[in-house]
Amino acid sequence: MTASPAILPERGPGDRLTALFWRRPRLLLALLLGPPLIWLGVVYLGSLLALLLQSFYSIDEFSGVVKEEFTLKTYAELFRAQNLDIILRTLLMSAAVTLGCAIIAFPIAYYAARFAKGRWKAVFYLGVMLPLWSSYLVKVYAWKLILAKEGIVTWVAEHIGAGVILNAVLALPGIGGNSLSTAPLGTFLVFVYVWLPYMILPMQAALERVPTTMLEASADLGASRSQTFRTVILPLALPGVVAGSIFTFSLTMGDYIIPQIIGTSARFIGLAVYQFQGTAGNLPLAAAFAVVPIVIMLVYLAIAKRMGAFDAL
Amino acid sequence: MHSDRASLGLRIAALAGLLFLHLPILLIFLYAFTTEEKSYQFPPPGLTLEWFAVAWHRADIWPPLWLSVQVATIATVLALILGTLVSAAMAQSRFFGREQISLLILLPIALPGVITGMALRSAFSVMDIPYSVWTIILGHATFCIVIVYNNAVARFRRLSGGILEASADLGANAFQTFRHVLLPNLGSALLAGGMLAFALSFDEVIVTTFTAGQQSTLPIWMLQELVRPRQRPVTNVVAIVVFAATFLPILIAYYLTRSGSETAGAGK
Numbered sequence: 001m002t003a004s005p006a007i008l009p010e011r012g013p014g015d016r017l018t019a020l021f022w023r024r025p026r027l028l029l030a031l032l033l034g035p036p037l038i039w040l041g042v043v044y045l046g047s048l049l050a051l052l053l054q055s056f057y058s059i060d061e062f063s064g065v066v067k068e069e070f071t072l073k074t075y076a077e078l079f080r081a082q083n084l085d086i087i088l089r090t091l092l093m094s095a096a097v098t099l100g101c102a103i104i105a106f107p108i109a110y111y112a113a114r115f116a117k118g119r120w121k122a123v124f125y126l127g128v129m130l131p132l133w134s135s136y137l138v139k140v141y142a143w144k145l146i147l148a149k150e151g152i153v154t155w156v157a158e159h160i161g162a163g164v165i166l167n168a169v170l171a172l173p174g175i176g177g178n179s180l181s182t183a184p185l186g187t188f189l190v191f192v193y194v195w196l197p198y199m200i201l202p203m204q205a206a207l208e209r210v211p212t213t214m215l216e217a218s219a220d221l222g223a224s225r226s227q228t229f230r231t232v233i234l235p236l237a238l239p240g241v242v243a244g245s246i247f248t249f250s251l252t253m254g255d256y257i258i259p260q261i262i263g264t265s266a267r268f269i270g271l272a273v274y275q276f277q278g279t280a281g282n283l284p285l286a287a288a289f290a291v292v293p294i295v296i297m298l299v300y301l302a303i304a305k306r307m308g309a310f311d312a313l
Numbered sequence: 314m315h316s317d318r319a320s321l322g323l324r325i326a327a328l329a330g331l332l333f334l335h336l337p338i339l340l341i342f343l344y345a346f347t348t349e350e351k352s353y354q355f356p357p358p359g360l361t362l363e364w365f366a367v368a369w370h371r372a373d374i375w376p377p378l379w380l381s382v383q384v385a386t387i388a389t390v391l392a393l394i395l396g397t398l399v400s401a402a403m404a405q406s407r408f409f410g411r412e413q414i415s416l417l418i419l420l421p422i423a424l425p426g427v428i429t430g431m432a433l434r435s436a437f438s439v440m441d442i443p444y445s446v447w448t449i450i451l452g453h454a455t456f457c458i459v460i461v462y463n464n465a466v467a468r469f470r471r472l473s474g475g476i477l478e479a480s481a482d483l484g485a486n487a488f489q490t491f492r493h494v495l496l497p498n499l500g501s502a503l504l505a506g507g508m509l510a511f512a513l514s515f516d517e518v519i520v521t522t523f524t525a526g527q528q529s530t531l532p533i534w535m536l537q538e539l540v541r542p543r544q545r546p547v548t549n550v551v552a553i554v555v556f557a558a559t560f561l562p563i564l565i566a567y568y569l570t571r572s573g574s575e576t577a578g579a580g581k
Contacts, residue, residue: 011486014486014487014488014489015486017486017487017488018481018486018487018488021487025406028487029402029405029406029408032398032399032401032402033398033399033402033414035394035395035398036395036396036398036399036418036458037399037414037417039395039454039455039458040417040418040421040455040458041417043433043451043455044417044420044421044429044432044455045417046436047429047432047433047435047436048428048432050432050435050436050438050439050440051428051431051432051435051436053435053439054435054438054439104330104333105330107323107326107327107330108326108327108330108331110323110327111319111323111324111326111327112327114319115318115319115323122571124327124331125567126564126567127331127334127335128331128334129563129567130335130560130563130564131334131335131338133509133512133513133559133560133562133563134338134556134559134560134563135516135532135552135555135556135558135559136516136518137516137518137532137535137536137539137552137555138338138341138552138555138556138559139337139338140539141341141535141539141548141549141552142337142338142340142341143337144353144539145340145341145344145353145355146337146340148352148353150352150353150354150355151353151354151355152340152355154355155355155356193333193334193337196330196333196334197334250423250424250425251425253425254424254425254426254427254428254519255425255426255427255519256427256519257518257519257536260540261539261540269427270425270427273427273431274427274522277431277434277523283434283435283438286431287431287435290427290428290431290432293424293425293427293428294424294428297424
C-alpha cells in the first residue's frame with residue numbers, strides 16, 4: 001500500500017496564488033478592496049472635495065469668471081434675503097412632505113407588518129416595491145397629466161359636485177394657484193407620492209419587530225386596543241418613522257425636477273443649485289448651495305441616530 | 314383582548330394607500346392612445362394607435378435611447394465588478410475601517426442626487442475634463458455599486474463558509490472554488506443586482522443633467538419634453554418604454570431572490 005502525500009503537489013500558478021492567499025489573508029483582502037475603494041475614493045470623495053473647494057471660490061461680478069482663491073464671500077451670499085427664502089421654503093416643504101408621507105404610510109406599513117399573510121404579504125411587498133423602482137420621471141409625468149387644469153382631478157371633482165371645493169382650495173393664498181399643476185399644493189402632492197415607498201419600508205421593518213407577546217401582555221394588563229396602539233405600538237414604531245423621514249426629508253431637499261415641472265416657479269435648494277451652475281454660470285454659489293443640504297442632513301442624522309433610527313434601517 | 318383581524322378602517326386605509334401608489338401610472342398608458350395632442354384633456358376625446366408609429370419614425374428619439382442603453386450597460390458591468398469585489402471583502406473578514414467603508418458605499422445613494430451631480434460637475438470643472446459618454450458612466454457606476462453590493466452581501470451572509478472550506482479540502486484552488494462553488498451560489502443575486510442597477514441607471518436624470526453636457530439620454534429627452542411639450546402623446550409612448558425598462562427588471566429581480574430571507578430591492 002502506497003501512502004499518498006497529505007499535501008497535493010502544486011499544479012500551476014492558480015495553486016501557488018491560493019497558497020499565498022492562505023498564508024497572507026490580508027493580501028487577498030487588499031486585492032478585493034483595492035479597485036472599489038480607489039473608485040469610490042477618487043471619483044466620489046474626490047468630487048465631494050472639489051465641491052467643497054469650489055464653494056470657497058467666488059465669481060467676479062463684472063467678468064463672470066470664477067476667481068480661484070479662497071474666500072468666504074460666496075457663503076455670505078447664502079444669507080441674502082432671497083437665498084434665505086429659498087432655504088426656508090425648502091425646509092418647510094421637506095417637513096410637510098415628511099409628515100404627509102408618515103400619515104399615509106402608516107396604515108399600509110401597519111397592515112403589511114401585522115395582518116398580511118401569505119399571498120397578501122407578497123402583494124403588499126410588490127405593491128410598495130414596484131412604485132419605488134419604476135421610473136421617477138414617468139411618475140412625475142403621470143402627475144402632470146392628473147393635475148392639469150383640463151385633467152382627471154378637475155373632471156372627477158366636477159362630476160361628483162366637488163368642483164366648488166376644488167376651486168375654494170385653489171383660491172387659498174400660499175398653497176393655491178391657477179390649477180393644481182401650478183400650485184404649491186400640487187408640488188406637495190407629487191413629492192408625497194414619489195417618496196412614499198421610502199417611508200413605508202423602514203416603518204414596516206420597525207413594526208415587524210414589535211413582538212406580539214408584548215401586545216398580548218398589554219391586553220392582559222387591561223389596555224384597550226387604542227391604548228395598546230398609543231402606548232406600545234407607536235413608541236416602538238418611532239425609530240422606523242425617523243428612519244423613513246431621513247429619506248423623505250433628504251430626497252425632497254435635493255430634488256429639482258418636481259418643483260420645475262409642477263407648481264409655481266418658486267425656487268427650492270435643488271433648483272437653485274441647478275440654475276446657478278447652468279444658466280447663471282455661477283459655479284461657486286451653486287456649490288455653496290449644495291453644501292447646505294449636506295450640513296442639514298448631518299445634523300438630522302445625528303439626531304436620528306440618537307433616536308435609534310439606524311437600528312430600524 | 315387583541316384580535317388577529319384588522320379593523321375595517323385600517324383595511325380601507327391600507328388598500329387606498331396601495332391604490333394611490335399604483336393608479337397614477339395607469340394614466341400614462343391611457344394618454345398614449347389619445348387623439349388630443351395639445352392638452353391633457355380628460356377623458357380623451359378619441360383613441361388612436363398612430364402615436365406609436367409617429368414615435369417610431371421620430372429621429373430625435375433613437376440617439377438618446379441608444380445612449381441610455383450604452384450608459385446603463387457599461388455602468389452595470391462596472392458596478393457588478395466593483396460591487397462583487399467589495400461585498401466579498403466585507404463578507405469574509407472583519408477589519409479596521411469596515412464601518413467607514415460601508416458608509417462610503419452607501420453615501421452616493423444616501424445623499425440627494427443633486428449633491429452627487431454637483432460634486433461631479435465641480436470636479437470636472439476643477440480638472441478641466443470635457444463632457445462625454447464616460448463622464449455620464451462615471452456618475453452612474455458610482456451609485457450603482459451600492460445596489461449590487463446590497464444584493465451580493467445578503468447572499469454572502471446566507472452562504473455558509475463551510476462549503477468554501479469543503480471545496481479547498483477537496484483540492485480546489487481559490488480560482489476553481491470561485492468558478493465552481495461561489496459563482497453558482499452568487500449567480501442569481503448578482504443577476505438581480507445587475508438588473509436593478511441597469512434599471513436605476515436607465516432611468517436616472519438628476520445626476521445625469523450635471524454630467525452629460527450637450528448629449529441627451531432618454532430621461533433627459535423626456536425632461537425636455539416635459540418642460541416644452543410638443544406632440545404630447547409621443548412622450549407617453551416613450552414613457553411606456555422607460556416604464557417597461559424599469560418595471561421588468563425589478564419584477565425579475567424579485568422572482569430571482571424571493572426564496573431567500575433577503576429579497577432584492579429593499580434598499581434603493
